[in-house]
């Protein structure tokens with residue numbers, strides 16, 4: 532295997548040991564709270580099948596081409612996203628300022644992780660709650676109470692999310708092959724097994740037909756302007772694109788692996804897992820007469836309630852939250868890697884020091900999210916609480932803007948021979964489709980949704 536590839540540069544952090552390791556790592560990044568916690572509830576709120584259609588379109592015409600662009604840029608630059616964008620910006624167009632796209636990405640990673648780790652901390656807490664049978668004979672009021680007792684208690688939430696951030700930093704500190712790769716090799720297969728067990732349970736015990744109907748029957752009247760933006764934002768979020776996480780992972784990819792094939796594999800896996808997660812959630816929700824549009828509490832409130840009334844519910848509910856924790860962990864790792872790689876390369880820090888300091892900064896910022904569910908829950912502005920705003924800002928604004936810059940860079944600024952030599956030296960049909968999409972379709976789609984989101988069209 533030639534490690535360096537066509538650019539001749541080598542990674543400073545080592546390489547993935549195989550293609551499978553890369554696919555597992557990027558799928559680990561992509562599959563997370565976005566698939567299991569967020570996708571079902573936003574689909575529920577925004578017209579079910581109508582949302583799914585727009586989301587799938589966004590995945591194909593925006594998410595996939597950008598994922599390919601990020602991996603190719605990452606592999607060509609072989610540095611952290613900031614240095615890679617500066618290096619390639621200079622090489623391709625003499626403009627070092629492209630580095631700001633990397634800066635935006637590294638910053639977005641920390642911002643996203645700051646709220647992501649809080650929700651992930653809930654998942655960890657729920658593993659313990661479920662295993663301790665906290666949901667036995669639950670009622671709607673009692674699950675709500677368990678949830679509120681956790682979310683509205685900054686000390687408890689704070690402890691769990693601190694634990695989660697420490698665990699994330701620990702894996703990052705061990706490095707690419709010994710840390711990230713080892714973690715995903717164990718967690719990703721476990722996640723798939725857990726998900727299939729849950730799916731089996733939902734098929735047998737849930738109102739499966741009703742769940743399928745809800746997911747796939749398009750109710751376009753429920754899809755608002757905001758819903759459209761959510762679908763685009765979610766396509767970015769769920770694939771982890773638009774902020775350099777995939778770019779950072781691409782930097783460790785051996786030179787002879789096919790970026791196109793691997794990106795397609797990751798996108799298919801991520802989408803399949805999101806749809807399966809929804810097919811786990813909704814049949815159980817309907818079987819128990821619960822409301823499908825319960826918002827962020829869907830997974831944390833509706834499901835424990837449902838499980839409490841089903842045979843083997845405590846075990847299944849524990850498994851669900853283990854699944855959620857693993858999925859969140861492998862994603863959080865990828866949010867922390869770009870900033871960590873930057874500190875190592877730019878400031879000469881050790882990996883352990885870089886990971887600890889990045890985690891510390893993220894932790895400080897995340898206190899705002901912790902408080903937005905408790906002490907500051909009444910302090911609303913613009914879209915609601917601090918959490919509502921930061922969630923919207925990162926997914927629906929920062930990631931699409933980052934993605935727009937990345938697709939313009941790969942499609943317009945990079946020379947055809949540079950992108951072709953990374954993606955497909957023969958420049959076959961698949962390459963031509965990618966280039967046309969990355970140059971025209973993807974940027975126009977992003978701009979159209981952003982303009983519609985702010986009400987211009």
Ligand code: PFF
Pocket residue numbers: 560561562563564565566640643767768769770771772774776777862863865866
């Ligand atoms: N893709 C992750 C999820 O669906 O939960 C979230 C995510 C990970 C977003 C990494 C951005 C990122 F860089």
